[in-house]
Amino acid sequence: MNKRTLTIIGVATLAGIALLLVLSGLLPLTTQGP
Numbered sequence: 001m002n003k004r005t006l007t008i009i010g011v012a013t014l015a016g017i018a019l020l021l022v023l024s025g026l027l028p029l030t031t032q033g034p
Helices: 003-032
Strands: none
Touching: none
């Protein structure tokens, strides 16, 4: 595997983790309502 492939995988993994954190942070807010 070359460096570019590893970089893409790393960025994709970080983006996925960030997305999960955002979703887990927003879900309680949406379930509670205004």
